[in-house]
Amino acid sequence: MDIVLSGSGSALPEKNLTNDDLSRIVDTSDEWIKSRTGIVDRHICKEDEPLSLLALKSAQKALEMSGIKGSQLELIVAGTSSPDRNFPGCACDVQAGLGAEGAVCFDVSAACSGFIYAVHVAESMMRASGYKNALVIGADALSRHIDWTDRTTCVLFGDGAAAAVLVSGEFGGRGIIASSLGSDGSRGACLTCGSIGEDKKLYMDGSEVFKFAIRKVPENIQETINKSGLKKEDISLFVLHQANKRIIEMVAKKLGLSEERFPINLEYTGNTSGASIPILLDELIRAKRIKKGDNILLSGFGAGLTWGSLIFKY
Ligand SMILES: CC(C)(COP(=O)(O)OP(=O)(O)OC[C@H]1O[C@@H](n2cnc3c(N)ncnc32)[C@H](O)[C@@H]1OP(=O)(O)O)[C@@H](O)C(=O)NCCC(=O)NCCS
Secondary structure, three states: EEEEEEEEEEEEEOOOHHHHHHOOOOOHHHHHHHHHHHOOOEEOOOOOOHHHHHHHHHHHHHHHHHHOHHHHOEEEEEEOOOOOOOOOOOHHHHHHHOOOOEEEEEEEHHHHHHHHHHHHHHHHHHHHOOOOOEEEEEEEEEHOOOOOOOOOHOEEEEEEEEEEEEHHHHHHEEEEEEEEEEEEEHHHHHHEEEHHHHHHHHHHOOOHHHHHHHHHHHHHHOOOOHHHHHOHHHHEEEOOOOOOOHHHEEEEHOOOOOHHHHHOOOOHHOOOOHHHHHHHHHHHHHOOOOOOEEEEEEEEEOOOOOOEEEEEEE
């Protein structure tokens, strides 16, 4: 049974926050942020702008592309670690907005790896229990957890949401080919975010996370390629979590691949956590940079620590 991606959609909040705006809030500069991260601008939810509304907008676009109606959906899985509230979850809010009464809906929390984890959960449920389609969402609004006096973190993150529709059937071998996920809770303290009081603020040891990413991501990508039976040359594009341009460049270098195969949009999104991979994926599909038959690798890493990659033939 093949499980293919039949639609994608994304949504960014209207309000943006440039590096120059940030340099008026904390002791930083456009030059520092650009040279250390590649980020120039990011989008931030307004105080009364629910994340689930952004998720719903992205879901509507994904459904429109796939030609599936909300009422036909069987499963909605949202990868988010910054939902509007603890419950009901983001997936249930989206269900209500779409009128997807027949769907089973829940959230998956795996921080910036959330979308990859959510796709893997949906795919596994489709294979094991026969769900014929699934809407998978990656959505986060970490701006609500940022300490706006901490220049080491406040310049990095942005908000956003994106969605993908998965459909099962016989598609001539297209669809998800291989995935490989991992976690290491013993190293969780280097990137944390709670839900009450002071603990609500995001804390990060940037250099620890940086070292973890440039070691683990290439390893995990190679492991996934090995599982798929493909060669790295067979992969058209590597759609990586958009945390830092330097991390992406170093991953490409470690894999011995040209940076051209590692598209980047973080200059205007910042790190949108669980939304970052599916936002970029949607942009590439809509720009026709991803064509039918291309092998695409998605790869994320983040708090937990968590990481994961998957390869699919579009
Ligand atoms: C956060 C990060 C960009 C910092 O870049 P870096 O090159 O490692 O910078 P350092 O932390 O070594 O800091 C260098 C200096 O810049 C300063 N600095 C930190 N943030 C700054 C900012 N926004 N503006 C100006 N200076 C800043 C530091 O205080 C430090 O000053 P010092 O040398 O006087 O102590 C980088 O570590 C990173 O991207 N880490 C991974 C983060 C990540 O991906 N998180 C998400 C995971 S999902």
